[in-house]
Amino acid sequence: MxxxxxxxxxxxxxxxxxxxxxxxxxxxxxSVKVNIIIEQPEHHLAKVELQFDKSNIEQVNFYLPTWRTGRYKTLNLANGIRDFIAKDSQGNVLSWRKIDKHTWQVSGSKNKKIHLSYQVYANQLAQRTRHIDDSHAFLDSSAVVMYTEASRSLPHTVQLFVPKLWRSFSGLESGNNSHQFIATNYDQLVDSPIETGINEHHEFRVDSRLYQLVIWGEGNYDSVKMVEDIKVLVKQSKHIWQGYPFKRYVFMVHATSGARGATEHVNSTIIQRSRFKFSTRKDYLSFIAVVAHEFVHTWNVKQYRPHGLVPYDYQQENYSNLLWLVEGSTSYLQYQLLLRGNLMTTDEFFSALAKRITAYMHKPGQASQTVAQASFDAWISEGGDYGNNHSVNIYAEGFLASWLLDFDILNKTDLSKSYRNVHNQLYQQHRLPQSYKEADVLKILKQVTGSNYQVWWQDNIHGTAKIDFSLLLAKAGLAMSYAKTGEDKSSKQTKVWTGLNTKYGTQGLVISSVEQDSPAWHAGLTTEDVIVAVDGLRIVDKDLVNRLKDFKAEQTIEFTYFRRDKLTTTKVKLSAIAKNKLKIIVIAKASQQQKLFFKAWTGLDLPEKTPE
Structure with missing residues (x-):
């Protein structure tokens, strides 16, 4: 029946x-088991072994990312992979083929556990992707460990096999031994680099959270001072965000040669500096500013991230109009930590602000590209002469957009709210795995201020912002000045200007950039031209600047130069710019409102006069 x-x-x-x-x-x-075996560190080599659980499909694609988090550029991360072998758990070799530059397709994998092994060549120190030598290994798993669509969500256990006396550190949780780390999934793995080798290590607690400072390399740094200042710095996040997204944070520092820069990660950062760029106040301030920048990223991008970057697609570009808010706002907010922790003086802050204003004034690209467009095009952005004349930068112009927004919020709320409140609300309302769009930022701006920011946003983010720096600074009791302290007011205040920059190389005095609409631009000079003479006399000692002191503004002079090895000449009508560097000064007799504005902006009292 x-x-x-x-x-x-x-x-x-x-x-x-x-x-x-x-x-x-x-x-x-x-889970996925990862063995990284470093037996030939002096040759920059490692062997990687991966063990994957049973596959339920006949063909499996194994990927290595085409970019790493924190840098919005496609990279050739697969170029160091050799000796790729795929086997099942019985040791039988499985067939495979490479279907594009970063994808290995293994066949005959159904109902089989797959074991991969391959060699990695790691000599990309400045890329902050992978570097191995006889003293250490820095491993960003984006450039080391492959993944599949199925394995991305699985836990990963990484076991290092490294030379004796090496010590290993990561933002990942430790496993059964000092060289083992555990990631909850592939995304956490690639956002938690590993530093292993001969290093200096400091460990300390601040407000019940554990911090580690790991330094590889030798240089003129003072690690005791680093620790003391980091202890102060990490406390200042309370002025922006309510709450911490981590219980342990690792600061990794490379004191080295031929590499500079930094990259944020989910609960760690890697900072690279020239080994002798720590001891002077100028160099140390630059270092601690980078530390502040990367620490801000612990919230901004690692906890709340624009739509288009959630979840990360590791195999192609991730587009967003809001990368300026990711990077430029981080550059802006880093000063909030430095100032409120008294790690930077007001005079040093004024100097940094003056440099940013000067750069903007000599950035013709700000009339050609909006900061939203720069965000979307970050993946193909160009620096140098073209970038300066025809583009803007998500860091520099993103900083200025953040500054404009901050002051507008302060104005609209009678100093009761600021841009810091916007970032705290992004953290509270749009924490991962959520993302945020422009509409979400505009909604938060209305929540914070009670005002509609649609027109402001269109003018300044999707339009080319017109910034009146004098008006902006005056709100906080500040002004711009080109005069030196104690300088005779009757002395000459300008110098001649051509609008070109040069560098000395094997070819001679080579033009490296020409500012659009400058005298040199109108004279037809361009990059790679080799200047040999001015008014018929050879440039001596590579010094064009001193030679130009012999002339006056509005005077026309003759440049002799090589272009494509052909000698030619052109006439340049000189112009004038301020002789001295721009300074930000405190105005005389600042009002009470200006003093309150400065306090709400920086957390500090407005100085009675400009610090000497």
């Missing part, structure tokens, strides 16, 4: 439910 259909269907549902439960149970215990 046949079973009733309802009973049959019920049994099928039970079988399906049991099967799903078993699959979930298996999946819950599934």
């Amino acid at each position: 046949r079973e009733p259909i309802c009973v049959f269907n019920y049994k099928i549902k039970v079988i399906i439910a049991i099967s799903l439960f078993i699959a979930q149970l298996i999946s819950a215990h599934a």
Whole structure:
């Protein structure tokens, strides 16, 4: 007798439910095991072994990312992979083929556990992707560990096999030994680099949170001062965000040669500096500013991130109009930490602000590209002469957009709210795995200020902002000045200007950039021209600047130069710019409102006069 259909269907549902439960149970215990074996560090080599659980498909694609988090550029991360081998758990070799530059396709994998092994060549120190030598290894897993669509969500256990006396550190949780780390998934793995080798290590607690400072390399740094200042710095985040997204944070520092820059990660950062760029006040201030920048990123981008970057797509570009808010706002907010922690003086802040204003004034690209466009095009952005004349920068112009927004919020709320409140609300309302769009930022701006920011946004983010720096600074009791302290007011206040920059190389005095609409631009000079003479006399000692002191503004002079090895000449009508560098000064007799504005902006009292 046949079973009733309802009973049959019920049994099928039970079988399906049991099967799903078993699959979930298996999946819950599934993981990826990663062995990284460093036996030839002097040759920059490592062997990587990966063990994946059973595959349920006949062909599996194994990927290595085409970019790493924190740098919005596609990179050739797969170029160091050799000796790729795929086997099953019985040791049988599986066939494979490479289907594009970063994808290895393994066949015959159904119902088999897959074991991969390959060699990694790691000599990309300045890229902050992978570097191995006889003293250490820095491993960003984006450039080391492959993944599949199925394995991305699985836990990863990384076991390092490294030379004796090496010590290993990461923002990842430690495993069964000092060289083992555990990631909850692939995304956490690639956002938690590993530093292993001969290093200096400091560990300290601030407000019940554990911090580690790991330094590789030798230089003129003072690690004791670093620790003391970081202790102060990390406390200042309370002025922006309510709450911490971590219990442990690792600061990794490379004191080295031929590499500079930094990259933020989910609960760690890697900072690279020239080994002798720590001891002077100028150099140390630059270092601690980078530390502040990367620490701000712990919230801004690592906890709340624009739509288009959530979740990360590691195999192609991730587009957003809001990268200026990711990077430029971080550059802006870093000063909030430095100033409120008294790690930077007001005079040093004024100097940094003056440099940013000067750069903007000599950035013709700000009339050609909006900061939203620069965000979208960050993946293909160009620096140098073209970038300056025809583009803007998500860091520099993103900083200025943040500054404009901050002052507008302060104005609209009678100093009760600021841009810091916007970032705290992004953290509270749009924490990962959520993302935020422009509409979400505008909504938060209205919540914070009670005002509609649609027109402001269109003018300054999707339009080319017109910044009146004098008006902006005056709100906080500040002004711009080109005069030196104690300088005779009757002395000459300008110098001649051509609008070109040069560098001395094997070819001679080579033009490296020409500012658009400058005298040199109108004279037809361009990059790679080799200047040999001015008014018929050879440039001596590579010094064009001193030679130009012999002339006056509005005077026309002759440049002799090589272009494509052909000697030619052109006439340049000189112009004038301020002789001295721009300074930000405190105005005389600042009003009480200006003093309150400065306090609300920086957290500090406005100085009675400009610090000497």
